[in-house]
Amino acid sequence: MDLIKLSTCMPIWQADNPDNFLTVWLHYIPADPWFVRIVVSGGVVSLDVPRDVLLRGLEQPATCEDLKIQPSGDPMWTMWSLRWNPEDPLTFRVPRENVRAFLNETVKLVPLGAEESRVDWDAEVELLLEEAPEGDVP
Secondary structure, eight states: OOOOOEEEEEEEEETTEEEEEEEEEEEEOTTSTTEEEEEEGGGTEEEEEEHHHHHHHTTSOEEOSSEEEEEOSSTTEEEEEEOSSTTSOEEEEEEHHHHHHHHHHHHHHSOTTOGGGGSOHHHHHHHHHHHSOTTSOO
16 A cells, blocks of 8 residues: 655635635645645535646646636736636636645656556456445456
8 A cells, every 4th residue: 555645735815805815735645646636725625636737737728627727927826716616616826836846746756657557456456346236247
């Protein structure tokens, strides 16, 4: 079992109200190397975002199911729009260099393109077989 975990926290500011900020936690577990878990304080949201989406979003618009990321007009910030409620997404200014530094550390743990080598495929298949309802597995 891979117990290494990389975590950081940082403040994020609501885009339309610079006085309103929350804390966001980023967690990276090399055993699940494709994703970064994002947890916004106060129970606002917890989601798994592909690491490559976070990386791409530092330089250009990038999207996954629950999050849209894009550079802002100011190189200090990246904009994150949380879309768990499509009718009323929340947009935050996130310190760009903090995100970049965190992602650089994840790449030291698991280089880009080497994610598949970190997965224990035998354990994953065993877990799937354990979760399968009886009668569904030949």
